[in-house]
Amino acid sequence: MNPTIAMITFRSMLGRRRALLLLALPALLVVLAVALRVTGSNDLDVSAGVLQRFGLATLLPLLALIAGTGVIGPEIDDGQIMYVLTKPIPRQVVVLTKLAVAVVLVAAFAAVPTLMAGLLMSGTTEGMAVAFTAGVLVGGIAYSAVFVALAVVSRNAVTIGLLYALVWETLLGNFAPGAKSASIQQWALSVTDALTGASPVASTVDLAVAVPLLLAVTLAGTALAVVRLRSLSVASAE
Template sequence: MIVRTIVRLTLATLFGHRRGLLLYILPGVFVGLCVLLAFTVDDKSGLAPAMLQQLGLAVILPLVALIAGTGAIATEIDDGSIVYLLSKPIKRSTIILTKAAVAVGVILVLGVVPIVVSGLILDPGDAQTAAAFGVGALAAGIAYTAIFVALSVMSSSAVTIGLLYSLLWESVLGQYVDGVKVLSVQQWSLAIIQRLTDLPSVTSDVKLPISLILLTAVTTAALCLAITRLRTLILSTAD
């Protein structure tokens, strides 16, 4: 019952504000663009992996994750409505993990699925590539969710910081700067995709075992940090 209430409140927060429209607009524009390219580009060789990586994985997914991850809790903290949950005898880990799970679910539907669908639109005969990008996108989405949820609990400027991280670190530096690639969620997810496909254009600077360890470590550390910080917020509220 408690978990159901948290889920309901989180969904209402995510889709009850104007920025929640971006959760539909971003994947909609991406899929629409892929449909347009599928009908207008004659030589589609290499088009699907390029679009899925350069735009889907590097831009659309982090932005959808940013909106879902920060929207799951930042809005409630900003307007003070989080006090409703904090005043109940609910474990802080339950609040964070439930909200993170809701955000992951939103990312799955509005981030991962559009990437898979776009891959099939661009190359209907290569379901393996579309599925591989779907798996990689889901792994990245989980890590992004943990990062943005933790950021939301730690800073009142979570959206701004998260936007800079998504567009600058992941979308630009994470693709082209060698030193940054090792610390990029995108590169870790590409290692998974590389293993699941045999495309020479899909490569990662990080080996798969290291990528899996880093994805797990970052996700776990971020969620633990969020839980710890939420407990501090409770003490501050009580004071």
């Protein structure tokens, strides 16, 4: 990991309009949790539904998409990546640094608010808040690797990412069991399911299958980003 690249990337991400989205989305989750707590509508079923549908299925992929594509995509689009490519920095270090920044952003703006919302709604009951936080973290790492790779491979990374998150995982997932099982969301939910005894939480994928798949997707996305960045010449970046 390169500290200079990390610092510049953090400054870029937190200084743009993306920062407003990074703050707005988790704020909605926390506000919803407070409202449910105040109105007494925070039973275990409702709390699990909010954390799964809003936190894991909506907040996480959108934030990971913003972070994953934002840490490197704009630099490639406007040619600023050429200044990095001309330095004696291995491409894998560049990719791993960008990925690390994306993961930190997802942890700060998705995992922490999920923990806060879970504790507000259900407290420590069945360890559900911590379980969903863990699911968001592992899912966030996989999502970030995929979206960083998309940003390096395509200028339409945001559109492709939205299609995957909203169409494949959400729309098709409700009608096609196969599509539902082949999704980062369900693999992350499997980790959550393994960490809590709350009956409303149930994944369609076994933990023994979900963990290797999460690891494989993370490694594959990172490797693809490194390979593609190596093939990106300074001339093409200009």
